Amino acid sequence: MFIYKLVFENFGVYRGRQEIDFSVSKESPIVLFGGKNGAGKTTLLNGLQFVLYGKRAANIGRTSADHEEFLIEAVHREESDDGESLYQKRKAGVEIEFEAVYDGELARFYVTRSWEKSGSESLTNFPEKLTVFQNGLPSEFLTKNWAEVMEEILPHEISSLFLFDGEKIDQLDRKGMVNNRFNAFIMGYLEEQGVATHFDALLSDNESQVKHLDMIPVECVVRNIATGSLCRRLGVEDGLDLEPPTFEFFLKNDELHDPMINEYHIASFGWATPAEVESMKVQTFRVNEILSKLFADGGMILVDFKLEFGRFSDQLLLGDEFTPDGCRLWDTDTREKLDKDRFRQGLGGVVEAYEEVALRLGVDLEAPIAA
Numbered sequence: 001m002f003i004y005k006l007v008f009e010n011f012g013v014y015r016g017r018q019e020i021d022f023s024v025s026k027e028s029p030i031v032l033f034g035g036k037n038g039a040g041k042t043t044l045l046n047g048l049q050f051v052l053y054g055k056r057a058a059n060i061g062r063t064s065a066d067h068e069e070f071l072i073e074a075v076h077r078e079e080s081d082d083g084e085s086l087y088q089k090r091k092a093g094v095e096i097e098f099e100a101v102y103d104g105e106l107a108r109f110y111v112t113r114s115w116e117k118s119g120s121e122s123l124t125n126f127p128e129k130l131t132v133f134q135n136g137l138p139s140e141f142l143t144k145n146w147a148e149v150m151e152e153i154l155p156h157e158i159s160s161l162f163l164f165d166g167e168k169i170d171q172l173d174r175k176g177m178v179n180n181r182f183n184a185f186i187m188g189y190l191e192e193q194g195v196a197t198h199f200d201a202l203l204s205d206n207e208s209q210v211k212h213l214d215m216i217p218v219e220c221v222v223r224n225i226a227t228g229s230l231c232r233r234l235g236v237e238d239g240l241d242l243e244p245p246t247f248e249f250f251l252k253n254d255e256l257h258d259p260m261i262n263e264y265h266i267a268s269f270g271w272a273t274p275a276e277v278e279s280m281k282v283q284t285f286r287v288n289e290i291l292s293k294l295f296a297d298g299g300m301i302l303v304d305f306k307l308e309f310g311r312f313s314d315q316l317l318l319g320d321e322f323t324p325d326g327c328r329l330w331d332t333d334t335r336e337k338l339d340k341d342r343f344r345q346g347l348g349g350v351v352e353a354y355e356e357v358a359l360r361l362g363v364d365l366e367a368p369i370a371a
Contacts, residue, residue, distance in 0.1 A: 001154055006051075007095035009114070010076035012043035020044070049159070050074075051094040051113050054130070056147070056156055071115050071128060091116040100153045108135050111146070177205040178354045178365060179323040184208060185363045186291070186322040193290045195283060197318040198310065202369055213310025213319045216272045219250040219258065220284040223304040224292065227328065228341075239335070245288060247281060252308065279316050280309050287318070295329060298360035300338065303328035324354045 003022045008014035022031050035041055049057040050070075075092040093114030099106060110133040132142040132149075142149055150156065180202070187199035198211040223230055226240040249266065250258045266272050272280070284307050295302045305327035308320040320326070324339040331338060338353045358365055 001098055001100040003048075003096065003098045005095075005097040006044070006048060007093075008043075008047055009094070010092040011047055011074055011094055012076065013038065013040045014043065015076050015078060046074075047094045048096065051096045051111055052150055052154070053156055053159070054113065054128075054147070075115075075117070102134075102149065102153055109133065109142075110136075175351045175354060178351065178358060179321070179325060180206055180208060181365055182323050182354070182358050182363055183321040185358075185361065187318075189294065190287060190290060190318065190322075195287060195290070195318060196315060198312065204369060210319075211312050211317065213312050213317060215252075215308060215310040215319060216276065216280070217252045218261070218266060218271055218280070218308070219252050220280050220307045220309070221248045221250060221304065222246070222284055222288045222307075223248075224288070225301065225303045225328075225330075227303060245285075247284065250306075276309075276311075276316055280307075283307075283309070283316075283318065291322075294361065296332070298357075299332045300357065300360060301330045301332055301335070303330055303339075324357055329357055 005022060006020045008018045008020075010016065024031060033041055033044065046057070055070075071092075091114065093112060095110065095112045097108070097110045099108050101107070102109075112131045113128060115128045130143055130146060132139050132146055134142055184199065184202040187197045191197055191199070198213050200209040200211060202208055223242055223246045226234075226236045226242055227238050230236065230246070231238045249261050249263070251261045251265070251271075252258060263274075263277055266277055267274065287307060288302070288305075291305075292302045305322070307318060307322075309316055310319040311317075327339060328341060329338045330336065338357050340350075342350045342353050355365065
């Protein structure tokens with residue numbers, strides 16, 4: 001995806017029609033924006049997300065009321081002639097021109113979102129209009145199905161990996177710290193309960209010392225409640241309690257999107273011995289038993305999780321990590337999501353949720369690290 005142009009019309013701090021050129025050359029391949037607080041850097045990012053994703057943009061709330069409030073507040077305000085009051089423009093909009101691969105071909109898109117105050121001066125009626133052009137021609141199909149089209153071009157779930165500001169960078173850095181300390185706590189707790197792991201010591205906020213394992217390329221997944229891919233694959237009810245819990249093997253292969261496998265695949269391709277397979281199953285269910293109780297004591301449900309194992313000398317040890325990135329955790333009473341799904345579903349507050357989980361388990365995120 002290559003952005004050529006972004007246009008604001010009475011959007012936020014941008015008065016009138018302001019066009020931002022993203023053109024680059026081999027000599028100058030990067031576009032940088034700088035400015036003091038209030039100069040419009042965050043507004044630019046918000047506008048970029050909004051024109052692409054509409055009310056699903058990360059900077060907008062989850063309800064229609066939130067969306068309407070965003071439209072109202074986004075319209076530029078300026079001082080009246082006497083300098084004693086503010087008045088709001090009647091019309092605002094954001095436009096973007098970009099190039100991306102769609103339906104197997106490179107195409108050029110021009111997308112406009114605009115809204116105009118109509119009726120009374122109460123600012124309560126802001127009908128939004130979306131228009132999409134492809135290769136210079138208006139497309140009724142793309143306009144009607146733009147949300148689905150954008151999912152093919154840049155899925156909403158991963159857009160925040162590319163569209164973020166300095167504050168998001170700080171949050172990502174904090175998330176690494178939380179996960180590192182959280183994993184140290186969980187691994188230590190499992191060791192106390194008799195589960196052998198590769199974890200040795202917490203070295204810093206973002207570093208841990210572990211044993212070097214010969215990893216088995218298989219993920220072990222236990223599900224205590226049906227949700228996510230299980231519901232999509234089997235058509236079962238989301239939130240259904242599973243008794244007994246289900247167990248699944250997946251091949252750890254990003255290029256193949258971690259396909260589901262079974263014990264016969266593991267044996268045929270020599271990924272693990274029958275004894276190792278049995279040990280992985282036993283240890284995974286043991287971890288489920290231990291951690292389900294631990295999280296329950298903290299008012300949380302361990303919905304599902306994945307584990308990886310590796311060889312160390314003549315032992316099979318639990319490897320990788322255990323954090324909210326690799327499991328699902330719900331609040332016991334409200335079933336509020338406190339895990340990776342907050343990012344996947346654009347719910348926001350990812351780092352805050354991880355910190356809440358740590359707090360409930362008694363993990364001290366500020367404790368000094370022993371030398």
